[in-house]
Amino acid sequence: MAEVQLRHIDKRWGDFVGVKDFDLTIPDKEFLVLLGPSGCGKTTTMRMIAGLEEATDGEILIGGKVVNDLEPKDRDVAMVFQSYALYPNMNVYENIRFPLKVRNIAPDTHDEKVRRAAEMVELTQFLHRKPADLSGGQRQRVALARAIVREPNVFLMDEPLSNLDAKLRVSTRAQIKNLSHELQVTTIYVTHDQIEAMTLADRVVVMNAGVVQQVGTPTEIYNYPANTFVASFIGSPAMNLVRGNVYKGTFTAENISISGLNSDVEGEVILGFRAEDAIVAANQAATNGVGADVFSIELLGEATMITVKVGDALIAVKADKEYSTDIGKPFFAEIPAAICHLFDAKSGDRIS
Numbered sequence: 001m002a003e004v005q006l007r008h009i010d011k012r013w014g015d016f017v018g019v020k021d022f023d024l025t026i027p028d029k030e031f032l033v034l035l036g037p038s039g040c041g042k043t044t045t046m047r048m049i050a051g052l053e054e055a056t057d058g059e060i061l062i063g064g065k066v067v068n069d070l071e072p073k074d075r076d077v078a079m080v081f082q083s084y085a086l087y088p089n090m091n092v093y094e095n096i097r098f099p100l101k102v103r104n105i106a107p108d109t110h111d112e113k114v115r116r117a118a119e120m121v122e123l124t125q126f127l128h129r130k131p132a133d134l135s136g137g138q139r140q141r142v143a144l145a146r147a148i149v150r151e152p153n154v155f156l157m158d159e160p161l162s163n164l165d166a167k168l169r170v171s172t173r174a175q176i177k178n179l180s181h182e183l184q185v186t187t188i189y190v191t192h193d194q195i196e197a198m199t200l201a202d203r204v205v206v207m208n209a210g211v212v213q214q215v216g217t218p219t220e221i222y223n224y225p226a227n228t229f230v231a232s233f234i235g236s237p238a239m240n241l242v243r244g245n246v247y248k249g250t251f252t253a254e255n256i257s258i259s260g261l262n263s264d265v266e267g268e269v270i271l272g273f274r275a276e277d278a279i280v281a282a283n284q285a286a287t288n289g290v291g292a293d294v295f296s297i298e299l300l301g302e303a304t305m306i307t308v309k310v311g312d313a314l315i316a317v318k319a320d321k322e323y324s325t326d327i328g329k330p331f332f333a334e335i336p337a338a339i340c341h342l343f344d345a346k347s348g349d350r351i352s
C-alpha cells in the first residue's frame with residue numbers, strides 16, 4: 001500500500017515561492033502526471049517527495065507515514081531522470097543490479113530479479129553491453145529496469161523521454177504505459193508535454209507558477225478546463241480563446257456571433273472552443289459562426305488546419321483533408337453554442 005499524500009506543501013527560497021499550497025492525495029497504484037510549463041514547480045514537487053528537497057511547509061506521507069524527516073534512501077521510492085545516470089564502466093546487467101547491491105538484498109536473488117526487470121523492458125539481449133554501446137532509448141530502458149528491480153513503493157519519473165527523438169519517444173511512452181499497467185505501482189511522472197500527460201495519466205495535475213490549476217482525468221481536463229491557462233495548455237492546437245461581449249446568451253466579437261449560450265452572465269468574457277468542434281461552412285452562418293479571411297493553411301495529413309484572425313486572436317478550425325482554399329480567401333465556420341466554453345474576462349476562471 002503506497003498512497004502518497006501531500007498536505008499543504010510549500011517550497012520557498014527566501015521570498016521566492018517555487019510551490020504554493022500543493023494539497024493532494026495520490027491513491028495507491030495511481031499514475032499521476034504533473035504537467036506545466038518550464039519553471040512551474042513540477043520538478044521541485046517531485047524532489048520534495050523523493051527527499052532531495054525539503055518542504056518549507058506541509059507534510060508528505062508515503063504509505064500513511066510522514067516522511068519529511070526521512071533520507072531519500074529510506075523513503076522506498078525509485079527515481080528515473082531525463083539524464084539516464086548510468087555507470088559507464090558497468091555493463092547493462094551490472095547497472096540494473098546496482099540498487100540490489102547497495103541495499104544489501106540477498107545476493108542469491110539478484111540474477112533472477114535483474115533478468116526479470118531486463119525482460120520487462122526488452123533488454124535481455126543487451127545485458128553484456130556497456131551504456132556507450134546502446135542507443136538513447138535503450139539507455140533509458142536500462143534506467144527504467146534499474147528502477148523496477150528495486151520493487152519500490154513509488155516510482156518518480158522526471159521527464160524520462162525528453163532526451164529521445166520524436167519516434168522513440170512515442171514507442172518508449174507506450175512501453176512505460178504497458179509497464180505501469182503490469183507493475184501496478186504508484187507513479188508520479190513529470191512532463192511539460194501535454195500529449196505525454198494525456199496518454200499516460202490516470203489523473204493530471206496542471207501547474208502554473210507554483211500553483212495547481214486543475215486536477216482531473218485527461219478527459220475532464222480536456223473537456224472542462226478550469227481556466228484559460230489550462231484551456232490554452234491542453235490540446236493541439238490549444239483551445240481557441242476570443243475576448244468579446246455576451247448579452248442575453250449571445251456572444252459577439254469582431255467577425256464572430258454565437259447565440260443560445262447557456263449562461264446568465266453579461267458583459268466582457270472570453271469564449272473558448274476547440275478547432276475540431278467547429279464546422280466548416282460554405283457561407284456566412286446567420287448566427288453561431290465565424291467569418292474571416294484565411295490567415296494560414298496547414299496540411300496535417302488526416303486533416304487541414306485553417307487559421308483566421310479575429311481581432312488580435314488567431315482562431316484555428318479543423319477542416320477535412322480534402323478541403324482546399326488559399327490565404328486571403330473568405331472562410332466561414334459554424335460554432336455551435338453547445339461546444340462553447342465561457343471564461344471570466346479578468347480571472348480567466350471557467351463560467352460555463
Ligand code: ATP
Nearest residue numbers: 013016018036037038039040041042043044045192
Ligand atoms: P522545468 O520543466 O524547466 O524543469 P519545473 O516546472 O520542473 O521546470 P522547477 O525546477 O520545479 O520547475 O522550478 C520551479 C521554480 O523554482 C523555478 O522558477 C526555479 O528557477 C526555482 N528554483 C528551483 N530550484 C531553486 C533553488 N535551489 N533556489 C531558488 N529557486 C529555485
